[in-house]
Amino acid sequence: MRTAPDMRVNLAGVELRSPVIAASGTFGYGVEFEKILSVERIGAFITKGLSLTPMEGNPMPRIVETPDGMMNAIGLQNVGVEAFLREKLPAIRRMHDTVCIVNVFGFTVEDCVAVIERLNDAEGIALYELNASCPNTKHGGMVFGTDADALRDLVTRCKASAKRPLMVKLSPNVTDIAAMAHVAEAAGADAVSLVNTFLSLAIDVETRKPRIANVTGGLSGPAIKPIAVRMVWQAARALTIPVVGLGGIVCAEDAVEFMLAGATAVQVGTASYADPRAVETIAAGLTTWCAKHGVRSVRELIGGMVQELR
Ligand SMILES: Cc1cc2nc3c(=O)[nH]c(=O)nc-3n(C[C@H](O)[C@H](O)[C@H](O)COP(=O)(O)O)c2cc1C
Numbered sequence: 001m002r003t004a005p006d007m008r009v010n011l012a013g014v015e016l017r018s019p020v021i022a023a024s025g026t027f028g029y030g031v032e033f034e035k036i037l038s039v040e041r042i043g044a045f046i047t048k049g050l051s052l053t054p055m056e057g058n059p060m061p062r063i064v065e066t067p068d069g070m071m072n073a074i075g076l077q078n079v080g081v082e083a084f085l086r087e088k089l090p091a092i093r094r095m096h097d098t099v100c101i102v103n104v105f106g107f108t109v110e111d112c113v114a115v116i117e118r119l120n121d122a123e124g125i126a127l128y129e130l131n132a133s134c135p136n137t138k139h140g141g142m143v144f145g146t147d148a149d150a151l152r153d154l155v156t157r158c159k160a161s162a163k164r165p166l167m168v169k170l171s172p173n174v175t176d177i178a179a180m181a182h183v184a185e186a187a188g189a190d191a192v193s194l195v196n197t198f199l200s201l202a203i204d205v206e207t208r209k210p211r212i213a214n215v216t217g218g219l220s221g222p223a224i225k226p227i228a229v230r231m232v233w234q235a236a237r238a239l240t241i242p243v244v245g246l247g248g249i250v251c252a253e254d255a256v257e258f259m260l261a262g263a264t265a266v267q268v269g270t271a272s273y274a275d276p277r278a279v280e281t282i283a284a285g286l287t288t289w290c291a292k293h294g295v296r297s298v299r300e301l302i303g304g305m306v307q308e309l310r
Pocket residue numbers: 023024025026048049072074076103131169195196197219220221222224246247248249267268269270271
């Protein structure tokens with residue numbers, strides 16, 4: 001009898017039972033999914049980005065479907081860190097055997113540091129994911145992830161305050177992703193995740209108006225996957241810290257592809273909009289894929305792309 005594949009991966013000192021993680025902004029605060037899927041069967045979940053004070057987000061419409069993907073300009077709507085600690089985290093703690101990663105967002109470096117400091121003493125959080133890449137706000141967000149000096153300053157100061165491992169979510173809206181990933185690593189990041197959404201625009205040709213009230217939005221879903229895989233590959237080759245890959249994953253094979261490109265773990269975002277159980281299905285599918293392909297430990301896949309020299 002063959003033994004089941006070992007699906008555990010280590011993400012910056014945190015052991016995950018599966019490399020498949022629910023991505024920020026597409027999984028609420030985790031608790032909303034408790035009755036929809038078996039959260040304890042996925043590697044971890046990441047909360048919606050938390051800011052210092054509550055945010056209402058951008059005006060509607062703020063989501064639009066596009067070929068093989070979607071655009072959003074939610075604008076970081078969230079309950080704010082205080083309400084998260086008071087109302088969400090106690091319920092998260094009651095969800096046994098789940099790994100909760102909190103996504104942190106701020107308009108300034110000081111905002112981000114303040115959110116981290118407020119979260120530091122709370123129990124039930126495994127890791128922070130610092131959003132240095134939101135394309136849908138006028139300040140902070142993508143500015144941090146597209147300017148090397150701003151990214152260095154942000155990561156250095158957040159790392160100095162964080163009492164937990166810090167994963168930095170990078171913007172794909174840059175020319176040289178390896179260089180930006182390297183800046184994050186040198187400034188103290190314990191891991192990086194990529195990609196966030198691509199800055200995009202869709203126009204209704206009848207009304208001649210942008211299809212999203214914010215005018216531009218972030219493109220996600222299968223349409224971006226090959227670009228995301230390329231960026232993960234470039235970042236992973238440049239770094240020694242773990243890279244978490246995402247962008248358009250909808251099935252187990254997509255997750256395998258990201259891991260072969262160098263990802264230690266993967267995240268599933270937009271797919272949860274089409275099927276709220278997608279993260280669990282992909283995690284189970286990855287186990288089956290490994291068993292079928294004689295992969296005894298999922299860790300064998302990391303960076304396993306075969307590149308023939310010509
Ligand atoms: C509706 C929506 C909201 C999102 N909100 C956040 C967020 O709050 N923080 C963040 O870091 N990323 C956020 N993202 C980006 C996703 O986590 C992910 O990086 C991106 O969508 C690419 O992955 P996917 O193609 O699997 O969706 C959001 C994405 C969507 C579609």
